[in-house]
Every structure is written in structure tokens, then in C-alpha cells.
Amino acid sequence: MIELRAVSKRFPGAAGHAVDRLTLMVPSGKTCALIGPSGCGKTTTIRMVNRLIEPTSGQILVEGQDVMSVDPVQLRRRIGYVIQQVGLFPHMTVAENVATVPRLLRWPKKRIVQRVEEMLHLVGLEPAEFVHRYPRHLSGGQRQRVGVARALAADPPVMLMDEPFGAVDPVVRSRLQGEFVNIMRDLKKTVVFVTHDVDEAIRMGDLVAIMKDGRLLQCDPPDRLLAAPKDTFVADFVGTDRALKRLALVKVGEAAEPLQAPPDAPSLLSESSLRDALAVLLAHGAETAAVVDSAGARVGRLSLGTIREAAARPA
Ligand SMILES: Nc1ncnc2c1ncn2[C@@H]1O[C@H](COP(=O)(O)OP(=O)(O)OP(=O)(O)O)[C@@H](O)[C@H]1O
Ligand SMILES: [Mg+2]
Numbered sequence: 636m637i638e639l640r641a642v643s644k645r646f647p648g649a650a651g652h653a654v655d656r657l658t659l660m661v662p663s664g665k666t667c668a669l670i671g672p673s674g675c676g677k678t679t680t681i682r683m684v685n686r687l688i689e690p691t692s693g694q695i696l697v698e699g700q701d702v703m704s705v706d707p708v709q710l711r712r713r714i715g716y717v718i719q720q721v722g723l724f725p726h727m728t729v730a731e732n733v734a735t736v737p738r739l740l741r742w743p744k745k746r747i748v749q750r751v752e753e754m755l756h757l758v759g760l761e762p763a764e765f766v767h768r769y770p771r772h773l774s775g776g777q778r779q780r781v782g783v784a785r786a787l788a789a790d791p792p793v794m795l796m797d798e799p800f801g802a803v804d805p806v807v808r809s810r811l812q813g814e815f816v817n818i819m820r821d822l823k824k825t826v827v828f829v830t831h832d833v834d835e836a837i838r839m840g841d842l843v844a845i846m847k848d849g850r851l852l853q854c855d856p857p858d859r860l861l862a863a864p865k866d867t868f869v870a871d872f873v874g875t876d877r878a879l880k881r882l883a884l885v886k887v888g889e890a891a892e893p894l895q896a897p898p899d900a901p902s903l904l905s906e907s908s909l910r911d912a913l914a915v916l917l918a919h920g921a922e923t924a925a926v927v928d929s930a931g932a933r934v935g936r937l938s939l940g941t942i943r944e945a946a947a948r949p950a
Contacts, residue, residue: 637661637684637793637825642693643849644679653679655849656693661842663698663792666819666826667854668840670833670872676849677829681795684827685714697793712736715786715824717796722782723770729755729781730766736789754784757818776807783815787822794819796828800835812839833873837861837880845869858884862950878946882909887926887937890945896925896936903927905934909942916942 637660644654654676661667669677682688684695686707695702702710723732733751742750752762758780770778779799786794799815800808816839819826830836836843837857844854845868853865861881864870874880888905901919903912905926916924916939923938 636663636696636698637667637827638696639680639684640694640696642680642683642690642695644676644683644688645691652691652849654683654690657846657849657851659844659851659854661825661827663825664820664823665841666816666824666828666839667842667844668836669827669829669844669846670831670836671846671852673831675846677846678797680846681797681827681829684793684795685711685716712740712789713791713793715789715791715794715796717779717782717786717794717799723778723785725770727769728766729760729768729770729773732770732781733785733788735785740789750788751784754788755781757787758784759814760784776803776811779803779811783818787818787824790822792825794824794826794828796826798829798831801831808835815839834880837873837884845872856950859950862948879910879913881950882913882942882946885909885945887912888928888934890941891926891935891937892941893935896923896933900925900936902933903937904929909937909945912937913939913942 639657639659641656641658642654643652643656645652657680669680671677679688683690684697684702686702697714730751733754734747737747737750751766755762755765760777760780770781773781783799800811803811812835840857842854843857843860845852847868853860853869858881861873861877864873885908886905887903887907887909890909891905901915901921901924903915903924903926905928912924923936925933926935926937928934
């Protein structure tokens with residue numbers, strides 16, 4: 636668990652607070668997306684969690700421990716950190732980069748080698764191909780994967796990630812997002828990640844925290860945020876297509892009725908989203924679609940009416 640209690644930061648000489656009485660709780664194993672306009676205090680917030688920046692006032696607990704009472708070096712070994720702009724060591728190979736913290740912890744050599752291979756597999760990089768390469772010989776997306784592998788290498792329970800997918804193109808980005816969500820869930824990490832991208836926040840966060848001018852405006856699960864934004868800033872920020880974004884969060888299989896669809900109905904995969912379902916129905920000019928599982932068996936039906944109800948349902 637990560638808990639911030641009325642945390643503020645004022646940089647020396649600055650007119651106002653970079654972070655202003657921020658209170659936020661991320662339960663163990665959950666991912667919180669931190670989002671807001673440039674300069675609103677996101678990076679400052681996560682850097683206070685691992686004490687790269689010290690708060691002016693307030694309290695921060697990581698797994699119940701006040702970060703100010705722990706040795707910062709010890710603290711940082713338990714917290715994986717992926718910085719804005721990746722930050723790999725350019726003069727070190729991929730293997731050496733990933734091994735940074737295990738080496739600091741003086742793990743036996745054999746264990747380090749194993750761990751590096753395991754982590755590269757996890758982020759989808761073939762170890763034999765990548766261990767000896769230098770960061771300059773990697774694509775932006777590959778660098779970002781190495782950054783994530785490095786942060787995960789010592790198996791820290793907590794991960795802080797500052798725009799981890801900032802430098803990659805939209806296609807790779809969307810694949811990395813999906814993989815990243817699965818990795819973090821499987822490993823049960825507690826994660827705070829910063830993003831500029833509302834869709835990314837909604838897709839990846841169990842919680843989405845919106846900041847403005849150093850303050851937290853709203854922190855809620857994505858569906859709740861979209862259904863009930865607290866004020867006009869949040870509503871504008873999450874966008875005018877809120878109803879469509881909510882539909883993207885629900886799988887066809889979750890909303891389908893266990894009934895027969897007409898024989899000529901278009902089919903929908905139960906794994907796809909209601910947003911995709913709407914597009915298919917509109918494209919076919921159909922009221923109802925047949926829902927099929929990954930093996931192609933018909934498992935139910937989905938109608939426009941059901942989609943309409945899902946969009947209107949309170950969170
Ligand atoms: N070391 C520093 N000294 C003085 N002011 C700082 C320092 N670091 C950050 N700030 C100021 O604090 C505010 C918050 O900065 P921060 O880096 O946390 O923003 P951010 O939300 O991460 O922005 P971005 O989305 O552009 O990365 C900004 O006004 C910034 O200029
Ligand atoms: Mg930042």
C-alpha cells in the first residue's frame with residue numbers, strides 16, 4: 636500500500652506549492668494512474684514517494700512505513716522506478732542495465748544471470764538477442780521495455796513509473812500497455828504511474844487520480860470517473876466522449892444475454908468491448924448481434940438496448 640497524507644512540496648524560492656496537501660491511497664496490488672496538465676506536480680509527487688524529493692509537510696507511508704524514517708537507499712531498493720525519458724545507462728549493456736539493483740544487493744552471479752533472462756522474457760525481449768546490446772542499438776519501445784525490466788529486477792513490491800510509454804509510437808504503445816497491465820496484475824505490484832494520456836490512464840489504472848495545480852481533484856476507478864466527474868475541469872479533461880470511453884471498459888461477454896440471436900445477426904467476440912460492439916452493430920445496421928467465444932461457439936446475444944443501458948448505468 637502507498638499512502639500520502641496531506642503531502643505538500645514547495646521548492647525553495649517558488650511562489651506556490653508544486654504539490655498542495657495531496658491525500659491519496661493506493662491499495663496493495665493496485666495500479667493508480669496519475670494524470671493532469673504539464674507542471675501540475677505529478678513527477679514531484681512520485682519522487683517524494685521514493686524520497687528523491689523530500690516533502691515540505693505531510694506524511695508518506697509505503698507498506699505502512701513512514702518513508703522519512705527509512706534509509707533512502709534501503710527504501711529505493713524496495714521501489715522500482717522508471718523515469719520519464721527511460722534513463723538507461725548508455726555505457727552499459729542491456730544485461731548490465733537490468734542487473735543494476737541485483738548487483739547492488741550483491742546477489743550471486745548465477746542468480747543475477749538467471750534473473751536478467753527471466754525479466755527480459757517477461758517484457759518480451761529475447762535474451763540471446765538483447766543481453767549484449769547497448770541502449771543506442773535499441774528502438775524506443777525496446778528501451779522502454781528494458782527500463783521496465785530493470786525496475787522489476789529486484790522484485791520490488793512497489794513500482795513508480797513516470798510516463799513509461801511516453802517515447803513510443805501509438806501501435807507499440809498500445810501493445811506495451813496491455814502487456815504491462817498483465818505483468819503488474821500477475822506480479823501483484825502496487826503501482827503509481829504518470830501519464831499524459833487519458834485513454835492510457837483509463838485503460839491501465841484500477842484508480843485514476845487527476846491533479847491540477849498541485850492538488851488532487853478526483854481519485855476514482857475509471858468507470859466512476861467517467862460516469863461522475865466531480866467538476867467541469869475533470870469532465871473536460873476526461874473528454875466529451877465519456878459514454879464511449881465507459882463502453883470501452885466493458886466486455887461483450889459481461890453484458891451479453893443468454894438468448895439466441897437471429898440467424899442472420901453479425902457476430903461479436905465475447906472478449907471485445909461494448910465500444911467495438913457498437914461499431915459492428917452500426918456498420919451492419921443491426922439491432923442484435925450473436926456473441927461467440929474464442930472457439931467460435933455462440934454463447935448469447937447483445938442488442939443495442941443492452942449497450943444503451945450500460946452507457947446510462949450509474950457507476
Ligand atoms: N527542482 C525544482 N525546483 C523548482 N521548481 C520545481 C522543481 N521541480 C519541479 N518544479 C516545479 O514544480 C511544478 C511541478 O513540477 P512537476 O515536474 O512535478 O510537474 P509534472 O506534473 O510532472 O509535469 P510534466 O507533465 O510536464 O512532466 C512545476 O511548476 C515545476 O516547474
Ligand atoms: Mg513530469
